[in-house]
Amino acid sequence: MIAEVITDVSAHPVDRPFDYAVPDGIAEVIEPGSRVRVPFGNRKVLGFVTGLKEESDVPASRLKPVDELLDPEPVLTEEMLRLADWMRETTLCFEIDALQVMLPSALRAKYEKTVHVINPEKLPHELAEITRDRRVVAVKEFGEGLLPVLKRLASEGTVSIETAVRQRTNIKKERVLHIIGEAGRLDEIRGSLPKIASRQAELINWMEEHIGMSVPSKDVMEATGTTRATLNALISKGAARETEEEVYRKPEAGLMPENGGIPGPLTDEQATAVGTISGAVDNRRDETFLLHGVTGSGKTEVYMQVIRQVLDQGREAIVLVPEISLTPQITSRFKRRFGPLVAVMHSGLSAGEKYDEWRKVQRGEVKVVVGARSAVFAPFRNLGVIILDEEHESSYKQEDSPRYHARDVAIRRAEEHGCPVILGSATPSLESYARAKKGVYKLLTLAERAKKQPLPEVQVVDMREELKNGNRSMFSVALAEAIRHRLDSGEQTVLFLNRRGYSSFVLCRDCGTSVQCPNCDISLTYHRATERLQCHYCGHEERVPLTCPECESEHIRFFGTGTQKVQEELHRLFPEARVLRMDVDTTRQKGAHERLLRQFGDGEADILLGTQMIAKGLDFPNITLVGVLSADTMLRLADFRAAEKTFQLLTQVSGRAGRHEKEGEVVVQTYAPEHYAVELAKDQAYEPFYAIEMGNRKRYAYPPFYFVTLIQFSHEDLMKVSEVAGNAARYLSGKLGPDTVIIGPTAAEVARVNNRYRYQCLIKYKKEPKLAGVLTDLVKIYRSSWMKEGITMSIDMNPSTIS
DNA sequence: AGCACGCCGACT
DNA sequence: GTCGGCGTGCTC
Numbered sequence: 001m002i003a004e005v006i007t008d009v010s011a012h013p014v015d016r017p018f019d020y021a022v023p024d025g026i027a028e029v030i031e032p033g034s035r036v037r038v039p040f041g042n043r044k045v046l047g048f049v050t051g052l053k054e055e056s057d058v059p060a061s062r063l064k065p066v067d068e069l070l071d072p073e074p075v076l077t078e079e080m081l082r083l084a085d086w087m088r089e090t091t092l093c094f095e096i097d098a099l100q101v102m103l104p105s106a107l108r109a110k111y112e113k114t115v116h117v118i119n120p121e122k123l124p125h126e127l128a129e130i131t132r133d134r135r136v137v138a139v140k141e142f143g144e145g146l147l148p149v150l151k152r153l154a155s156e157g158t159v160s161i162e163t164a165v166r167q168r169t170n171i172k173k174e175r176v177l178h179i180i181g182e183a184g185r186l187d188e189i190r191g192s193l194p195k196i197a198s199r200q201a202e203l204i205n206w207m208e209e210h211i212g213m214s215v216p217s218k219d220v221m222e223a224t225g226t227t228r229a230t231l232n233a234l235i236s237k238g239a240a241r242e243t244e245e246e247v248y249r250k251p252e253a254g255l256m257p258e259n260g261g262i263p264g265p266l267t268d269e270q271a272t273a274v275g276t277i278s279g280a281v282d283n284r285r286d287e288t289f290l291l292h293g294v295t296g297s298g299k300t301e302v303y304m305q306v307i308r309q310v311l312d313q314g315r316e317a318i319v320l321v322p323e324i325s326l327t328p329q330i331t332s333r334f335k336r337r338f339g340p341l342v343a344v345m346h347s348g349l350s351a352g353e354k355y356d357e358w359r360k361v362q363r364g365e366v367k368v369v370v371g372a373r374s375a376v377f378a379p380f381r382n383l384g385v386i387i388l389d390e391e392h393e394s395s396y397k398q399e400d401s402p403r404y405h406a407r408d409v410a411i412r413r414a415e416e417h418g419c420p421v422i423l424g425s426a427t428p429s430l431e432s433y434a435r436a437k438k439g440v441y442k443l444l445t446l447a448e449r450a451k452k453q454p455l456p457e458v459q460v461v462d463m464r465e466e467l468k469n470g471n472r473s474m475f476s477v478a479l480a481e482a483i484r485h486r487l488d489s490g491e492q493t494v495l496f497l498n499r500r501g502y503s504s505f506v507l508c509r510d511c512g513t514s515v516q517c518p519n520c521d522i523s524l525t526y527h528r529a530t531e532r533l534q535c536h537y538c539g540h541e542e543r544v545p546l547t548c549p550e551c552e553s554e555h556i557r558f559f560g561t562g563t564q565k566v567q568e569e570l571h572r573l574f575p576e577a578r579v580l581r582m583d584v585d586t587t588r589q590k591g592a593h594e595r596l597l598r599q600f601g602d603g604e605a606d607i608l609l610g611t612q613m614i615a616k617g618l619d620f621p622n623i624t625l626v627g628v629l630s631a632d633t634m635l636r637l638a639d640f641r642a643a644e645k646t647f648q649l650l651t652q653v654s655g656r657a658g659r660h661e662k663e664g665e666v667v668v669q670t671y672a673p674e675h676y677a678v679e680l681a682k683d684q685a686y687e688p689f690y691a692i693e694m695g696n697r698k699r700y701a702y703p704p705f706y707f708v709t710l711i712q713f714s715h716e717d718l719m720k721v722s723e724v725a726g727n728a729a730r731y732l733s734g735k736l737g738p739d740t741v742i743i744g745p746t747a748a749e750v751a752r753v754n755n756r757y758r759y760q761c762l763i764k765y766k767k768e769p770k771l772a773g774v775l776t777d778l779v780k781i782y783r784s785s786w787m788k789e790g791i792t793m794s795i796d797m798n799p800s801t802i803s
Numbered sequence: 804a805g806c807a808c809g810c811c812g813a814c815t
Numbered sequence: 816g817t818c819g820g821c822g823t824g825c826t827c
Contacts, residue, residue: 005815009816018815041814041818058815788810 001027002056003066005047006095007040008109012783015094018047019056021065030066032081033074035107037067043163046070046109048099050081070165075103075362077381079416086412092775092795093402101402102377106355110166113139115150115159122158124149177220177231178241181212189237199230207239217242263305263337270298273444274305277420281309281384284418288411290391290436291424293446294684295655296453299424300330302446303387304337306422307368311341315384315419316367320406322393323347323372324613328594329601334370345371345378348591373398376406376413383417386410391423391432392648397800405798407432426655426684427648430697433690434704456626456657456664458682462673463630474569479627479667486625487577487606491662493625494618495570495609496653497563498633506533508548509555515545521752526562527585538754563609566629570607582610612649614656621660628653631670631678638749639803640702643677647689650681701741701764709763709771710799711778712748714756715791722747724791725759728778732763735774740765749803756792762802 004017020038022030030036034049044067056063076084076099084098091098100108117123117135127146131137139161142150153159180186190204206224221231235242266274273291280287293299307317321330323346331344343357343366360366362379369378373396376386388396388407396406407423414421423432423441436443449455461476471477486493506515506526514523517535524533526544534541548556563583570579580600587593593613600608601620608614634646650668658664670678680689698705711728715721725745733742741764748758765771775795782793 002815007814009814011816013812014814014816020815038815043814043817045814045816056815063815 001030002053002063003030003036003049004051004053005036005038005066006050006099007038008046008096008100009040010094010096012094012779015088015096017050019058019063021060021063022052023065026066026069029072030069031074032078033076035070035075037070037165039064039067043111044165045111045163046165048076048081048096049074050095075107075379077379079381079413080377080379082416083377083409083412087402087404087409089772090408091401091403091797092779097402101374101398101404102379104351104355104358106351112164112166114162114164115139115142116162117159119158122156123153127153173244175217175242176214176245177217177235178214178243179207179210179212180238180240183208183211186211186239189234189239192237197233199226200233202226203230203234204239207234263308264301266301266305267298267446267448267450269293269446269448270302270450273302273446276442276444277302277306277385277422278309280420281306281313281315285420286411286414286418288414288421288423288435288441289444290428290432290441291422291444291446292428292433292436292686293424293426294449294455295426295652296449296451296659297426297446298450299389299446300333301450303389303422303424304334306385306387307338310384310419311338311367313384315382316380317369317384318375318378318380318386318410319368319370320376320386320388320396320410321370321372322390322395324395327597329597329619331370334368338368341367343369343371343378345369345375347372348593373406376409380417383413383419385419385422386414387422387424389424391425392427392429392644394645394800397798399800401794403796403798405800427651427686430644430690430693431704434694451660453658453660454663455684456654456666458654458666458668460631460673460678460682461667461669463669463671473573474566474629475573476667476669479669480573482625482665482667483574483577483607483627487574491624492600492603492605492620492622493607493627494614494623494653494656495566495607495627495629496614497566497609497611497629498631498649506544506556508551508553509557510553511548511551513548513550515549515556519753519755520750522750537750563611566609570609574607577607578605579607579609580605582608582614584611587613618656619659621662623657623659624662624664626653626657626664626666628666628668628670631668632672632675635672635675635677637801637803639801640697640700641801643675643693643696646675646677647681647693650678651684651686654681654684706741706764706766707768708799708802709765709775710760710796710802711763712758712760712794712796713745713786713791714753714758715789716756718757720789721757721759721791724786724789725761728793729761731778731781732761732774735777736763736765736770737768740768760802 001022003020003022005020006017007014030049030052032049032051036047036049037044038047080102084095084102087093087098088095115137117131123131127142127149130142139150150159150161154161186204186208190201193200203224203226206220217231221227234240277289291299291302303319310317319334335342343360345354345357349357358379361369369375371378388410391407398404410421432441435441459478461478463476466476483493506524515533516522517524517538517540519540520535520537522535522537524535524542527534531544532541533544545556547554563581567579567581570577580596582596586596599605603622628650631650632646634649635642654666657666668678668682672678676689676692697703702708713721713725713728715724722745729742729745736742742761743764744761745759748760751758782791786793
């Protein structure tokens with residue numbers, strides 16, 4: 001038997017299956033999707049079996065055998081193998097990267113080079129000191145200097161150097177005792193015990209009470225006060241059998257369903273949506289629904305009722321949520337409804353915990369997965385529905401290889417499983433809405449809020465006017481008054497700061513320069529917690545200078561509005577207010593996100609101040625004011641989606657206010673009050689916004705009218721990278737159709753990162769059947785010449801941002 | 804001649 | 816990605 005194996009090597013020349021002979025011992029158990037260890041070159045690597053066959057084109061003499069089968073059952077289904085192929089084609093990634101991204105990181109390989117001592121007596125003294133009497137020692141224990149000596153010894157045959165393939169995270173196991181089922185046999189064993197073995201006798205008595213049962217060994221020893229030795233003695237006499245079994249870590253205690261998980265009442269709109277989607281579930285139609293519901297319209301209840309139906313049919317469901325809204329508030333809703341059938345996958349879990357959740361899915365112990373982007377790969381075999389909540393969120397797109405979009409993967413998987421996809425949003429991406437209007441997706445609308453609350457009153461404040469009137473603070477008069485009002489009435493306020501491009505940087509008041517990163521073309525950001533300046537691109541850190549590095553003036557100070565600075569100003573204006581700050585700095589530790597939200601929910605603070613991460617999922621009855629400190633910072637991005645993102649964010653944020661009995665108020669501060677994205681977000685006027693934005697996209701030839709592909713280049717030398725990018729652009733325009741537009745080469749928004757200059761080309765096209773082929777050829781040119789000159793090139797077939 | 808270093812190609 | 820093989824060029 002021959003196995004086709006994709007090896008764990010991300011490189012162009014080996015991005016294809018290699019054939020291996022399958023030894024008899026594992027031929028019966030190996031399957032497509034199995035992980036194996038194989039010899040590759042002169043080392044051992046992990047690989048995935050993608051196919052099995054009887055004949056190989058490679059001469060038998062050159063075939064090497066599979067070294068070891070790593071799992072008793074395959075970790076990937078045939079469906080996932082096809083999915084990986086599809087990802088390689090559509091995102092231009094290596095097959096191995098597509099395969100690895102579908103699995104928890106615990107299943108990735110860790111390689112360790114080891115020295116195996118063959119002739120200990122020939123080992124030089126200096127090495128023997130390190131090995132002492134061990135036969136296998138990690139190479140890194142010897143240190144750099146001894147490497148040549150080791151190599152020489154290896155060629156002489158005194159030692160051998162091998163690469164060991166290991167699991168990244170240990171799979172937690174415990175020993176379990178299986179007590180035999182025959183009472184008579186236990187009796188016999190007791191009879192044969194010498195008088196002195198009183199411990200064994202006690203243990204036998206205990207076993208008789210637990211006949212035929214399986215109990216963790218450590219529990220047995222604890223319950224009977226016996227030791228391992230006693231236990232082993234009885235095992236060898238045949239009273240019980242012991243095995244190693246995988247145990248799950250417990251990230252949180254399972255919630256039992258509340259009210260038996262009874263669904264809530266539905267509005268007419270919700271009922272219609274559920275009914276329509278149910279039809280697709282019943283008929284196993286792979287239809288995509290766009291559930292367009294205003295904030296607070298109860299999309300989650302629609303999801304849950306569809307999931308209930310899916311579960312009743314014995315099928316499974318995936319619910320994707322943006323990472324930042326994957327809070328216990330959201331997940332516990334699913335856990336309360338579906339109880340222990342739910343697994344949660346998010347970045348807060350340790351690698352081991354992620355693996356445990358994945359195993360629960362693989363073993364069929366759970367039927368619903370709630371998780372971020374990568375949960376779209378949950379190894380279900382009989383999916384009944386895939387849901388993407390907040391489908392417009394850019395976090396569904398992975399920014400490094402494989403550059404997949406969870407929405408596309410979901411739709412692809414749904415085709416295989418014959419099940420519907422639900423894309424839910426209050427502010428759908430233009431792409432999805434356009435597809436819904438064209439009838440590619442089916443549009444379902446929830447125009448009413450579920451509890452019939454009115455949408456919050458939104459007031460847009462022109463900050464230029466404030467400045468004119470002498471208010472130089474970051475709070476407009478209107479917002480300050482509104483906050484004061486909440487403090488007096490004991491209600492809560494959420495303040496939102498769009499931090500991007502607006503964080504604190506250090507500026508010299510004399511010469512006007514800001515402190516730049518030495519490696520990147522970007523200003524350094526001031527971090528109060530560490531009292532240092534940091535680069536958000538390369539991680540460079542330095543002390544805050546006392547004088548300007550350019551002109552040596554002492555008049556240097558912090559500018560911009562970071563959350564820390566807002567917090568200080570809040571304290572100055574409202575000394576009695578209890579403020580919680582939520583941003584990357586305060587949520588870094590595990591569980592901090594949840595803790596802050598709980599504190600706010602419990603009324604331990606009056607004001608919650610935060611960045612992007614508070615825009616979603618916040619749902620507390622006492623929030624009656626939402627303030628947006630600067631609505632238009634995103635509008636300044638050189639990105640065709642800037643207006644769309646601004647509109648989406650403002651709409652989402654406004655939706656946090658007055659979701660319950662009390663009416664909500666929203667104050668939006670901006671320097672561009674007349675911009676359509678700001679104006680239309682005020683009334684959550686999606687349709688008018690859609691119409692204007694579509695006009696712009698059409699005029700400037702952007703999605704959804706055109707497809708875009710972004711090609712980025714980087715090199716230490718500015719001239720070199722601009723030359724190569726120019727060559728690439730010329731090559732593309734020569735090969736692609738006349739209606740295809742190539743923009744560039746242009747310098748990237750951040751033109752230098754980590755001392756490498758960055759250039760890019762943007763391809764805009766409507767129909768370009770040759771594109772895949774042309775890009776493949778471009779990659780060949782890259783490999784054969786540019787790569788050797790130190791250029792790196794990356795292709796994103798559908799970038800979520802081009803800035 | 805002996806070796807360090809960098810480039811190139813192979814990996815079943 | 817990682818290795819060995821091989822060429823170049825430098826040193827003893």
